[in-house]
Amino acid sequence: MKTQITKISIFQNAKFLSIMILPFSLIYTIIGLSMFFWGMGGFIAIFFIFAPLWFSLMYFVMFSIFALIYNFVASKIGGIEFELTEIADNEDI
DSSP states (O other), X not given: OXXXXXXXXXXXXXXXXXXXXXXXXXXXXXXXXXXXXXXXXXXXXXXXXXXXXXXXXXXXXXXXXXXXXXXXHHHHHOOEEEEOOOOOTTSOO
């Protein structure tokens, strides 16, 4: 069965990705705190400390732009197409 993605929910997916990047970007906060307490960096240390917020904001903005472009292009020429196969519940994958 062929399926096509014709529209991407902009706000829901952008919000989801923004929240998902937070735990992965916490390493930058740890690096920034280390730099700050060891007296290195100044502005760079502050930038690293707030990196999870910057990353989340940028992911939200960039995915929103991507979704807008995708939705426009998909409405004109069609979306990403893939094929799904149903399997019975008792079959091993």
